[in-house]
Each structure stands twice: as C-alpha cells, then as structure tokens.
Amino acid sequence: MGTEIDRLLTVDEALHAIRERAAHLKPRPCVLAEALGCVLAEDVTADLDLPPFDKALVDGYAVRASDLVAGECRLAVGEEIVAGRTPTRALAPGEAAAIMTGAPLPPDADAVIMVEKTRRDGADVLLEGGLVRPGQNRLLRGREMRAGDVVLRKGEPLNAPKLGLLASVGRAKVLVFPRPRVAIVPTGDELVEPDVVPGPGQIRNSNAVMLQALTGATGAEVRTFPIAPDEPAGLRSLLERGLNFDVLTITGGVSAGNRDLVPEALASLGVTRVFHKVRVKPGKPLWFGVGPPRGDAPGALVFGLPGNPVSGIVGFLLFVRPALLALASQRAESLPLMSRRRLARAFVHSSDRPTYFPARLSAESAAAEAAIEPLDWAGSADLRTVAQADGFAVFAAGDRHYQAGEVVEFLHLG
Known part of the structure; x- marks a missing residue:
C-alpha cells in the first residue's frame, strides 16, 4: 500500500498500512529468566x-514383577537407592531395593511398590496389596523425549512450563524475537505532572501513565519521556531521542490547530508520514509514520495519538497494540481483541x-454469556466513565435505534 495522506482511512485500511510496516524484530539470544512471554x-x-x-515415580521398593505372587510376599532388601545415586548392581532373585522418587531403577527391576503398601520385617520387606504389574510406578528412559527430538518449535510463545522444558534440555539461553522498545512522549504546554496542582488552563498528564500501563501489558519495554513543550526546538529534541526506539508513541499535537507542531517536527527528523486521520470516533486525528533507518535496523514506527485520553486509549487498542505484538512476532489473528456481544438494553446512536x-x-446469570451495557459517556475527555468500562461497543456510522439483544462488535480493554 502506498502512502495514504489525502483521505480518511477506514480502521481496516489503517491497520493494513501499519501491519505492512511492522516487521518482526531481529531475533537475539535471551537468558531464560528474561524470556517469559517472548x-x-x-x-x-x-x-x-x-x-x-x-x-521410580514413587518412594518404595524396586522389584521384579516375576518374583511376586498374589497376596503377601517377602523379599530381602538389598541396597538403598536415593535420588542422585545410581544402583551398583542388578537385583538378586527374591530381592528388592529400597528406592526414592526420581532415583534410577536397578538393572532387571521392572516395577516399584509404593512404600504405603509394604511393611518392614528386619532385613526383609513384606509386600501387600495383590499382583504387581510390570511397569508399575516406573517411567521408562526416553519416555518424555529422545535426544534429537524437537521439543519446541519456532514461533511458540514462551510460558513458565516451556521455560522449564528449555532448562531441562540444557538451554540457559534461547533465540527469541525480542520485546519492542517503546518511547512515550507526552506533549503540550497545558500539561503538568500528576503530583502538581494545575494552574489556570492546565490539566494533569494522565495519558502518559495510562499508555505506559497499556504498553507494558503487551510485554513491551517502555520508557516515558518528560512532557514536551509546544515549542519547536524542545519538541524536536525529545522526538529525536524517541526515534531511537522501535516504536515512538506521542500524545497530543497531531490535530489541526496552530500549536499542533508534532507532524512538522517529525518531518524535519526524516519521518515519513503514512497516513493522518482515520474514520473513527473517538480518535480521528491519529497520525502514523515511519522513522529513518537506525543503522541495520528499520526505522521506528511512529504513532501520534490525540490528546484526549479516551481517543488515546481507542487509538492504542486499535492500532498501537497490534503493531507491538506484530514486532514481537506474537500471533496477530485475534488483534485487535474483539468479540461479538448482544446489547443488554436498547441504544440510540447517531x-x-x-x-x-x-x-x-x-x-x-452465572450461566449467561455476558451482554454489553453502554455507559453514560460524556465524550473523548471523559476518562472517569471509561474507568468503569470493560471495553467499547462498536456502533456503525449513521443514525440507528439498536434494540436490546442485537449483536454488535465489542473491543476489549484487556
């Protein structure tokens, strides 16, 4: 797809343009302690x-099943085999070996009797509980895997059991697609940090902490920069630093006002605009481009999100999150995270x-699939209402009266 700068893209068109440019990051070795989620x-x-x-799979006695008959049976106890020690000899006829869970069986032993089904009598052990089957409480060599078996394949996300499996086959490091490195640059002279009491015309910077949390939830590494001023030199300096990351996310400064300086600053830094504005509400002014190459690495993906907080959330969920997961080679078939849900009540939309x-x-009810209930929302600056939401009901453009029980798309926050 070529550069789209002259028209309002649909959500699908914008996503396609982003995914075309969100190539997997170059693989790198990673120690297991840092590979979770990669x-x-x-x-x-x-x-x-x-x-x-x-x-042995249990504590007890290693035996030959052929030595035993139904009912009570007496065997002489030979050596004791603890975990981490190997047996020194095969079992003699009519002999058992005391054994601990995980220890190797003696040669010729083909079963283990649980200690709870035995009784010691001096140097002997009395075995109770009926017939013993060959293979009972024994795990054969190579049952889990054989040398040379492929145990994990390229493209699998690593969870805790898979990390344990890697350790079990001797891999202290493994080649992974790394987590994207993300820079967040909030912009605007009207912003102050959360611990500052706003003066006239000022508001607290809620966007940065919110986007940092959303970004971190994808597994990406994130750094939030100081608030960039509405002044070309200071803004340009912070954006230039952000372009050293895999993704640069900017909040504010991408609308059409005289003080919306971000697009001009990005152009001066060699960032190529792909599109500006998407046919969506809230979040129409979203800006997307690609920075200049970083040595042998591709240029940063650059997202300019509108300053209104709800616009920023929607823009992140629809466009930034899929890009981050694509960079990390996460499966993208379910992105953005959507489902189809029925409406809990009637709703009028225009x-x-x-x-x-x-x-x-x-x-x-506990057995019913959750329906969606639109909230009493005051618009793209109303973050308090969104804090009570589980996501966003998607209503098509136009005027329509939706009936209770109608099915619509639902964009999940989580």
Whole structure:
C-alpha cells in the first residue's frame, strides 16, 4: 500500500498500512529468566534422553514383577537407592531395593511398590496389596523425549512450563524475537505532572501513565519521556531521542490547530508520514509514520495519538497494540481483541463515523454469556466513565435505534 495522506482511512485500511510496516524484530539470544512471554525464534531439540534412565515415580521398593505372587510376599532388601545415586548392581532373585522418587531403577527391576503398601520385617520387606504389574510406578528412559527430538518449535510463545522444558534440555539461553522498545512522549504546554496542582488552563498528564500501563501489558519495554513543550526546538529534541526506539508513541499535537507542531517536527527528523486521520470516533486525528533507518535496523514506527485520553486509549487498542505484538512476532489473528456481544438494553446512536462507545459486561446469570451495557459517556475527555468500562461497543456510522439483544462488535480493554 502506498502512502495514504489525502483521505480518511477506514480502521481496516489503517491497520493494513501499519501491519505492512511492522516487521518482526531481529531475533537475539535471551537468558531464560528474561524470556517469559517472548516468541521463540528457533527450533529447540533435546540434547539427552529424558528421563536418562528408568526411574521410580514413587518412594518404595524396586522389584521384579516375576518374583511376586498374589497376596503377601517377602523379599530381602538389598541396597538403598536415593535420588542422585545410581544402583551398583542388578537385583538378586527374591530381592528388592529400597528406592526414592526420581532415583534410577536397578538393572532387571521392572516395577516399584509404593512404600504405603509394604511393611518392614528386619532385613526383609513384606509386600501387600495383590499382583504387581510390570511397569508399575516406573517411567521408562526416553519416555518424555529422545535426544534429537524437537521439543519446541519456532514461533511458540514462551510460558513458565516451556521455560522449564528449555532448562531441562540444557538451554540457559534461547533465540527469541525480542520485546519492542517503546518511547512515550507526552506533549503540550497545558500539561503538568500528576503530583502538581494545575494552574489556570492546565490539566494533569494522565495519558502518559495510562499508555505506559497499556504498553507494558503487551510485554513491551517502555520508557516515558518528560512532557514536551509546544515549542519547536524542545519538541524536536525529545522526538529525536524517541526515534531511537522501535516504536515512538506521542500524545497530543497531531490535530489541526496552530500549536499542533508534532507532524512538522517529525518531518524535519526524516519521518515519513503514512497516513493522518482515520474514520473513527473517538480518535480521528491519529497520525502514523515511519522513522529513518537506525543503522541495520528499520526505522521506528511512529504513532501520534490525540490528546484526549479516551481517543488515546481507542487509538492504542486499535492500532498501537497490534503493531507491538506484530514486532514481537506474537500471533496477530485475534488483534485487535474483539468479540461479538448482544446489547443488554436498547441504544440510540447517531454519528458520521464508526464509534467506539464505552461499555461494561453484565451477565444476567452465572450461566449467561455476558451482554454489553453502554455507559453514560460524556465524550473523548471523559476518562472517569471509561474507568468503569470493560471495553467499547462498536456502533456503525449513521443514525440507528439498536434494540436490546442485537449483536454488535465489542473491543476489549484487556
């Protein structure tokens, strides 16, 4: 798709333009302690059979099943085998070996009797509980994997069990698609930090902390910069630093006012605009471009989000979040996170653009699928209402009276 600068894109067109430019980041080695949530960038094979020997699954006595008959049976107790120690010999006829969970079985032993089903009598052990089957309470060598088996494949996201599996095959480091590095630059002379009492015409900077939380929830590494002024030199300096990251997210300064200086500053830094404005409410002024190459790495993806907080949330969920997950090679088939839900009540909607309206999930009963209830929303500056929402009901452009029970799209916050 070529650069789209002369018309209002649909949400799908804007997403397509972004995904075309959100190539996977270059894989890099990562220690296991830092790899949780990353996507594997290589196939991983087992270096050994696992388990590397026939091992006991319970504490008890290793035996030959052929030595035992139904009912009570007496065997002499030979050596004791603890975890981490190997047996020194095979079992003699009519002999058992005391064994701990995880320890290797002696040669010829083919079953383990649980200690709870035994009784010691001097140097002997009395086995109770009926017939013993070959293979009982025994895990065969290589049952989990054989040396050379592919145990994890490229493209798999790494969770805790998979990290444990990597450790079990000797991988202290693994090749992954790294987490994107994201810079957040809030802009505007009207902003003050949250711990400052606003003066006349000022508001607290809620956008930065909100976007930092949303970004961090994707697994990305995020850094928030100081508030950039509505002044070309200071703004340009902070944006230039942000372009060293994989993604630069800017809040404010992308509308059509005289003080909206961000697009001009980005152009002076070599950022190529892809599109400006999307056919969506709230969030129409969204700006997207690509920075100049960073050595052998592609240029940063640059998102200019409107300054109104709800516009910023919608813009992030629709466009920034899918880009971050694509960079990290996360599966994108479910992005943005949408579902189809019925309306809990009737709703009248009128707009020239598709509208993402704050709504909460409300199940009528424990067995019912949660329906969506639009909230009493005052517009794109009304963050308090969104704080009570579970996401956004999607209403098509135009005038329409929706009936209770009608099904609409729902954009989830989480």
